[in-house]
Amino acid sequence: MKLYNLTLCILLCAITFKGYAQNTDQPGVKYDQHKVFNPNFYPEKGNAFRNAGGAPGSKYWQNRADYKLNVTLDTLKHRIDGTALITYTNNSPDALGFLWLQVEQNIYREDSRAEATSPITGGRFNNRTYTKGDEIKAIFVTKNGKTEKADYIVTDTRLQIKLKDSLRADGNKLQIRIEYGFDIPQYGTDRMGRLLTKNGWIYELAQWYPRMEVYDDVSGWNTLPYLGAGEFYLEYGNFDYSVTAPASLLLVGSGELLNPTEVYSPTILKRLAEARKSDKTVMIKDSADILRKDDYPKKPNITWHFLCKNARDVAWAASKAFIWDAARINLPGGKKALAQSVYPVESKGKQSWSRSTEYVKGAIELYSNQWFEYTYPVATNVAGTVGGMEYPGIVFCGSENKAGELWEVTNHEFGHNWFPMIVGSNERKYAWMDEGFNTFLNNVDTKVFNNGEFYVKPDQQKAALQLFSPEAEPIMTIPDVIQADYLGAAAYEKPALGLAILREQVLGEQRFDYAFKTYIKRWAFKHPTPWDFFHTMDNAAGEDLSWFWNEWFFTTWKLDQGIKDITYPDGDASKGALITLENLEEMALPVTILIKEENGKTATVKLPVEIWQRGGVWTFHYKSTSKIVSAVLDPDHLLPDINPENNSFSGLPVPAGATAASVLKTYIDAIGGAEKLKNIKDLQISSTGTVQGSEVQMVSRYRSPDMFFQQITVPSYNNLVVAHVLVNGERISVQQLSREIPLDDGGKKIIKAKSRPFPELDYEKGGYAMELDSTLKIVNGDLAYEVDINLAEGTQIRNFYSQKTGLKIKQVVEGSINSVTEFADYEGINGGIRIPFLIKTTLLGQAAEFKVKETAVNSGMTAGVFQ
Missing domain, CATH: 2.60.40 (Immunoglobulin-like)
Structure with a gap:
């Protein structure tokens, strides 16, 4: 099942309402190694039905x-x-x-x-x-x-x-x-x-x-x-099923059609035979064929007879509106299957359903070669009213899906033919055992399909705000109990990320893949429990992962690893460095740290999770020969660290004479100068991005002195308005899916501050308290100044400006509204000013990039568009 979780608030580039704020009510340190590395995680021993190693037992x-x-x-x-x-x-x-x-x-x-x-x-x-x-x-x-x-x-x-x-x-x-x-x-x-x-x-x-x-x-x-x-x-069992329907309908279903000569014309049979031999998509029934009456028997009704073996369910679809194309699937054991798609004329097109069969074929061949061979004779994708739903050998996907979103939903639904169609887990209780496992497969698959055509590199540090929000619930929760806004995280994204962390950070691909394939092979066409999965992975990979299963699946613990300090023995950098790390939250994970020295030497150090068995602080000796100028934890952003701001350590103070005011002036000069910025009376920026394969459009409008409008829509959902923001003087309105969001004073101040295209012009005169951090920060490998703007108690905007270019490259908002946004690719627009044409943020727990497509400056925008 595809989860359309578009209710996440998207405001001024992914502001999160009621976002995470570190709990300061608990005295002392949160991390407790005794809770993480608990020897009594497994509740019971194996038995004759399910053995202790995670396999089906002798009985x-x-x-x-x-x-x-x-x-x-x-x-x-x-x-x-x-x-x-x-x-x-x-x-x-x-x-x-x-x-x-x-x-x-x-x-x-x-x-x-x-x-x-x-x-x-x-x-x-x-x-x-x-x-x-x-x-x-x-x-x-x-x-x-x-x-x-x-x-x-x-x-x-x-x-x-x-x-x-x-x-x-x-x-x-x-x-x-x-x-x-x-x-x-x-x-x-x-x-x-x-x-x-x-x-x-x-x-x-x-x-x-x-x-x-x-x-x-x-x-x-x-x-x-x-x-x-x-x-x-x-x-599981065999399904022998027959459907009698008007003869003008084309019918597709799970399994093998047993009576093709009774329901297809000679022309259709010939084209179908050609498709079974072709790696390219072959049109079986085109739009011109829909109204032809010689493509089906000349009688009122016909009966379609199907057989689906060793399945847990069957489904089917029927319509006289179907276009139909197909191609051959090549399976690793030498067998062949048929990939086919049926869809209405309205869905035809190379940016739409005309590529569906290519996606079906590609997904099933990749999954079959990587994990376990596809088991059904046909794989059918149906375009209709269902947004995304899976059944053995047949899936239903939304007829309006296009391009990346069609790949995403097709790939996802066919991935379900492995979980839960082949591995028959209990979806009613454990949604993560099919949705989460399948999402993991999808991510591995998308990275290689058509040379990564639809792959977007994840940024799990940004995803952490969604996965570990205050509303977070344990993965091990019945899906009907999980709140609707968090179901996507608990059932899909967080379990998939957990498997990725095991594969990439804990076990390595070779050990993980062997263990995961062992689980699939053991439990193919059987009924595993979560404990069978945990035990199988432990035994086949040769690793006691009970600490991980406990923290990741049974709790809502968070991850916050940081660099506490770097010192040198006897103050001499040539003798190496003592790097102290700290674990500030309850979760423990391995550590990767990228180190750069003053002499140009770089190195990556990987430390196992066991460093945290001794407590929440760990110091290790690094064999440096010169002073360390930067150290960065998780440089590729593969872990969901809820506070990445403490992941880097430059050890470099800001240059003498630098002030918050001087940093802001350098930025203002870099984007055009104060006079040019003040001449902007109105500005409109139109951007596009992609979330879960769906195109998302954002339009932002500003009119001097205090009017702002922003709207984010999803065109493929009938231009669904996900977020709407309006500022008109003292009137501030924020809506999600037409629902008004209440704002406290801090939230209103944040929106007011962010609703101006160049807020740096107003920081000093607005009476905000500004402070320049005393050390240079590291943002994506670049040294940057951090200027903190305190809007109110507990409400702060932290801006980061490149030391090299002066440009603003990152912004972190903390308060009743939270957000993390990065800016890049500054380009000039009318008026002689520069704005970022690339905005990186997180939507739906996934990395998203908005690219500016159009701008309009001083176009005479009227106040009427801000009502």
Whole structure:
């Protein structure tokens, strides 16, 4: 599932409301090595079902559900009716007196538990219209050759069948026949539904049949209700399913189509055969073919018959509006599969869905070669109303996705064919075991796809503000319990970053990849728990990682490593240096430090996490031969340090005579001079950036003396307005997604100060207290002056100006509003002034770069645009 978490406040380049401020209420040092390196992390020993090494035990078992489904799609009523025949095998050692099934169309009922627990402000999983849910007409149970009507009860999205005689253990079977139907909701909580295009409806069908709940050795029956955020936990089996629909529709689904000659014309069959041999995308059905009636049988309805083996679910889509293209997938074992995409004419284009099959093929080949071979004969990408949702061998992605955002969502949804389709974890409880693992795969994959076409180097120091915000919740939290604004961090970004840190900083790629592949191989088509994952990684990598699992997955501890001091034995730099590090927060991670000496020598020192076993301060000897001019922790910004300002140490005092006023004057002169800046009566700047593959546009307007407007939109979401800021004299308004954000006095002062294009002109006359830090700072390897502007108690802006150029290169805002912004690529615009054309910040917990596209100076902007 793709999480569209665009509710993060984006204000004046990623201001974060109620952002992190270090807790000073706790006396003493926060770090305690006894809590981090706790020898009692693992709660229990292995057993015959799951051994202590993280593998399935000698007596591991899981039950099985095989399905034969036969339904009819009524396009006039937008309805499904049919039967489900389930053969259920009890491989457990327990006799089962009752069975539980999922009837998840009931989430769309007005009286559903999900509806009762949905926020009135709306959200992705809120119902927009209601249906009657799964309409159960009859249920029969066949056991030992005898068929009887079932005794059953429906409780919201769960259905219990009470057996007259228990289903015995150790491989005994029974059959359940269910006659049912349901109306297809237009918006199915972004997991299914239907979309009207100019050439007809697109139907995306999922959760479309009653499904067996999992009975396992951990919890017995897993019966958490379906509320929206928590996804699925399902048994494996074979799916033989048939869909009868109007003959004009093209239908695609999980698994292999068994009757292609009955549903395709000779022309389609010929093109399809060509695609199966081609590494380039082949058009099977183009826009000109949609209205041709000789491409399908000349009868009212036809039946499509599919078989999907060893899967946990199936889904399908149907429309007469589909364009269809395909290409061959080359798998490492020598097998071939088919990548295909179906989408409406509106989505056609090389910057849009015409590249979808290329993305499908590329993602699956990369994942197969890196981790585990793809297991389905076909991989289908469907453009429709669903923003992003995964099913075995088929995914649903938004029809309006383009370019990088289409790659991102396609890559993400197909990554789910490894987690949880191959490795069948419990998504209803542990979203991170599929979303987080998959996001990690996506990041590895994107770095190499098409030579990194869509790769953006992460900056985890900037991401820390989102991942470790005051609203942070432990990763090990049921997804329906995680607050909506933090679900993206807890389920996706933070677990993915954790795996990246293990791979890059703790274990190294070779050891990590072997252990991770061992986990996939061990638990392919089985049901692992978090402990099985932890134990497997420990054992296969040969490292006790219990300290990491505890701090990263079970707590909201933060990371703050810093350089405390650098001294020299006997004051002689030629004898080496004593570098003292400190760990100021509760989390411990390895250390990387880049050191530069006065004689030009540079070196990178890596220290293991075990240095923190002795406490929160560590001193090591560095064999320098001259004075150290700079030392920087985590120079590549790979760790989510919440306070990177103490990560660097220059040891150089500011030059004699330098003052805050002189630094500001140098900056003002560097961008054009005070007189030219004062002549700017109005200014408009239009910029674009990319977040999670989606283009984001920012427009900022200023009109002298005290009017400011900024709006950030996402064009692919129907120009969704994410953030809106307005300053008009004393009136200050900030909105997120049309919701007004309350501001305290400190927040208002920050916005007022930042709403001016050249606030340095006003710092002295505005009565702000300014202070020049006594030492030079290091910003991205450059020496810089730090000027602190205190707006009010607890509210501060820290600006960093390059010692070499005088230009402002970074700004840190601290108070009730927090932000970190970097500036680069200063260019001249009309009026003879220079502004930064590149602004680096963090959006949605990810590094984002806004590039200026257009500017307008003194264009006669009226006050009317600031209402």
